[in-house]
Amino acid sequence: MTFATLGLIEPLLRALETLGYQTPTPVQAQAIPAVLAGRDLMAAAQTGTGKTAGFAVPLLQLLTMEGPKVAANSARALILCPTRELAEQVHASVAEYAQNLPLTTYAVYGGVSINPQMMKLRKGVDILVATPGRLIDLFRQNALKLNQLQTLVLDEADRMLDLGFSEELANIYRMLPKKRQTLLFSATFSDEIRQLAGQMLNDPLTIEVSPRNVAANTVKQWVVPVDKKRKAEMFVHLMRKGRWKQVLVFAKTRNGVDALVDKLQGLGINADGIHGDKPQATRQRALDRFKSSDVQILVATDVAARGLDIEDLPLVVNFDLPIVAEDYIHRIGRTGRAGNTGEAISLVCADEVNMLSAIEMLTRQTLSRHMEQDFEPEHRVPDTDASGQVVKKPKKPKKPKTSGGGGKRNLGKWVDSGDAAPVEPSIKPVRKVPVFNTGPRKKK
Ligand code: AMP
Numbered sequence: 376m377t378f379a380t381l382g383l384i385e386p387l388l389r390a391l392e393t394l395g396y397q398t399p400t401p402v403q404a405q406a407i408p409a410v411l412a413g414r415d416l417m418a419a420a421q422t423g424t425g426k427t428a429g430f431a432v433p434l435l436q437l438l439t440m441e442g443p444k445v446a447a448n449s450a451r452a453l454i455l456c457p458t459r460e461l462a463e464q465v466h467a468s469v470a471e472y473a474q475n476l477p478l479t480t481y482a483v484y485g486g487v488s489i490n491p492q493m494m495k496l497r498k499g500v501d502i503l504v505a506t507p508g509r510l511i512d513l514f515r516q517n518a519l520k521l522n523q524l525q526t527l528v529l530d531e532a533d534r535m536l537d538l539g540f541s542e543e544l545a546n547i548y549r550m551l552p553k554k555r556q557t558l559l560f561s562a563t564f565s566d567e568i569r570q571l572a573g574q575m576l577n578d579p580l581t582i583e584v585s586p587r588n589v590a591a592n593t594v595k596q597w598v599v600p601v602d603k604k605r606k607a608e609m610f611v612h613l614m615r616k617g618r619w620k621q622v623l624v625f626a627k628t629r630n631g632v633d634a635l636v637d638k639l640q641g642l643g644i645n646a647d648g649i650h651g652d653k654p655q656a657t658r659q660r661a662l663d664r665f666k667s668s669d670v671q672i673l674v675a676t677d678v679a680a681r682g683l684d685i686e687d688l689p690l691v692v693n694f695d696l697p698i699v700a701e702d703y704i705h706r707i708g709r710t711g712r713a714g715n716t717g718e719a720i721s722l723v724c725a726d727e728v729n730m731l732s733a734i735e736m737l738t739r740q741t742l743s744r745h746m747e748q749d750f751e752p753e754h755r756v757p758d759t760d761a762s763g764q765v766v767k768k769p770k771k772p773k774k775p776k777t778s779g780g781g782g783k784r785n786l787g788k789w790v791d792s793g794d795a796a797p798v799e800p801s802i803k804p805v806r807k808v809p810v811f812n813t814g815p816r817k818k819k
Contacts, residue, residue: 376398376399376404377397377398377399378391378396378398378399378407378432381399381403381404381407381408381411382407382408382411383407383432383433383436384436384439384440386439386475386476387432387435387436387472387475387476389475390471390472390473390474390475391428391432391472393474394471394472396425396428399425400424400425400428400429401424401584402418402420402424402425402426402429402582402584403425403426403428403429403432405418405429405582405584406418406426406429406430406433406558406582407429407432407433408433409580409582410429410430410433410434410437410556410558411433411436411437413437413556414556414578414579414580415556415557415558415559415576415577415578415579415580416430416557416558416559416560416576416579416580416581416582417559417572417576417579417580417581417582418430418558418559418560418561418581418582418583418584419561419562419563419564419581419582419583419584420560420562420582420584424584426530426560427465427468427469427530428468428472429560430454430528430530430558430560431454431465431468431469431472431502432472434452434502434526434528434558435469435472435473435476435478435502437525437526438451438452438478438501438502438525438526439476439477439478441525442525443523445479445498445499445500445501445523446499446520446523447497447498447499448496448497448499448517448518448519448520449499449519449520449521449522449523449524450496450499450500450501450502450503450519450521450523450524451501451502451523451524451525451526452501452502452503452524452525452526452527452528453502453503453504453505453510453521453524453526453527453528454469454502454503454504454505454528454530455505455506455507455510455527455528455529455530455535455544455547456484456504456505456506456530456531457506457507457530457531457534457535457537457538457540458484458506458534458538459484459485459486459506459655459658460658460659460662461530461531462482462483462484462504462505462506463482463484463659465482465504465530466480466481466482466504469502469504473502478501478502479498479499479500479501479502480500480501480502480503480504481495481496481500481502481503481504482503482504482505483496483503483504483505483506483509483510483513484505484506484509484655485506485508485509485512486654486655487655487656489509489512489513489516489518492509492513492518493513493516493518496513496518496519497518499523503519507535507540507543507544507547508540508543510547511543511546511547511550514550521550521551521552522552524551524552524555525555525556526555526556526557526558527551527555527556527557527558527575528557528558528559528560529544529557529558529559529560529561529571529575530560531560531561531562531705532559532560532561532568532571532572533561533562533563533564533565533567533568533701534561534562534701534705536565536567536568536571537699537701537702541567541571544571548574548575557575557576557577557579559571559572559575559576559579562701562704562705562708563701563704563737565701593711593715593716593717594691594707594708594710594711594716594717594718594719595716595717595718595719596707596718596719596720596721596740596742596743597718597719597720597721597742597743597744597745598720598721598723598731598742598743598744598745599613599720599721599722599723599744599745599746599747599750600723600724600744600746600751600752600755600756601722601723601724601747601750601752602724602725602750602752602753602754603724603725603726603754605750605752606694606695606722606724607634607635607638608750609722609747609750610624610635610692610694610722611638611639611642611644612747612750613692613720613747614644614672619671619672619690620668620671620689621665621668621671621688621689621690622671622672622673622690622691622692623665623673623675623688623690623691623692623709623710624672624673624674624675624691624692624693624694625674625675625676625677625691625692625693625694625695625697625706626674626675626676626694626695627676627694627695627696627697627698628676628695629650629651629652629676631676631694631695632648632649632650632674632675632676633648633650635648635674635694636648636674639672639674644671644672645669645670645671645672646670646671646672646673646674647661647664647665647670647672647673647674648661648673648674648675649661649662649673649674649675649676650675650676651676661673674694677697677699677702677705677706688709688710688717689710689717689718690710690717690718690719690720691706691707691709691710691717691718691719691720692719692720692721692722693706693707693719693720693721693722693723694722695722695727696721696723696727696730696731696734697730697734698730700730700733700734700736700737701737703734703737703738704737704738706719707719721742723756724752724754724756725752725754725755725756725757726754727756728756728757728759728765729765731756731759732759732763732764732765733763735759735760735761735763736761736762736763738761739761740761741759741760741761744756
């Protein structure tokens, strides 16, 4: 199959050829004819499968062939994305696909001044890429009208809900014309997403190019059990041992990102970090420098997981496992893209076992474990498998061979991995903490 057989017009074929796209990916092969036929879509596609071209290319064709010229302060198609980075990236792809067409494209998102965006929208744009919050701001300030809108694309819809945008989406839904085409893309499909689709889509065609919730099989995935306090040391050890060149590292919190970057930089390692507390320009600069290999290690929170498309990124490291299991799929989807192979390594400590179990259940696989010599954890990571079972039964504590030999004493009792406290579920019931009176005790 070729792009020409899918019925694409010559300026688009030329653009795709310039980009080196020879054959349509499976999601493109299914989505392009359906979008051209005006159908609503509900598409589940793995990250890195070419879904952006799957919706953007036929959309550009429809906008070129049909419909009136865009009016002032209007958009003919709207692509909603969960993060600024993704909005930037989707816009960059759309602009590349549109390079031979007389259409205008633009991206708006928060964290930067709204005024230039309002100015730019004055003439109207054919395709507007936006994050939900900024879109609503622009709409409320009358900088944008949506009555000319022909097509709405929800990209990474599951992520939008995870990030708490359901209210914004409901607001946007009320702003849209009833008659329109709606395309919903999501790497994973939760029941909540299906509900959203039921509301927003009209007789949609369902496309599922890969089994539900399965990570790209071009990515070799493995887990290294390690004690929490030795994670940074382990990272540096693996990095040196594996002679890692370009690594994207995910940490759970902003502080975690900063702490790891500080530690790496302190060791003379070329590292930088991105997270939501940093200004947009700083984030973009770090990302660009990583893409151009001026930065070797980029440490990020999940904010960055959606916006990165780096050719041939060989390795993703989960310094911490994500709290939401679906994020694991998105994170490791930064490698093994467009048919390349990649590797994803997760440093897992005992109190992340429930997250590990949730990931294995979601991806329907038991991740292989690799114990690193001299880093065997004191707190054993209980066994897990794809059924969601966490084997909490601790191993029998080892008896000391001689006094003073390897191991740790604790009130006369030997502590090894088997003595680790059973791991609590990650969501604990809230318990009231008693308030103690530290003053002198009253006699009863
Ligand atoms: P996406 O899933 O849209 O983020 O795309 C992942 C990567 O695959 C991007 O770098 C695209 O440029 C690339 N890509 C998309 N479609 C094709 C294709 N048909 N042939 C080759 N590369 C592609």
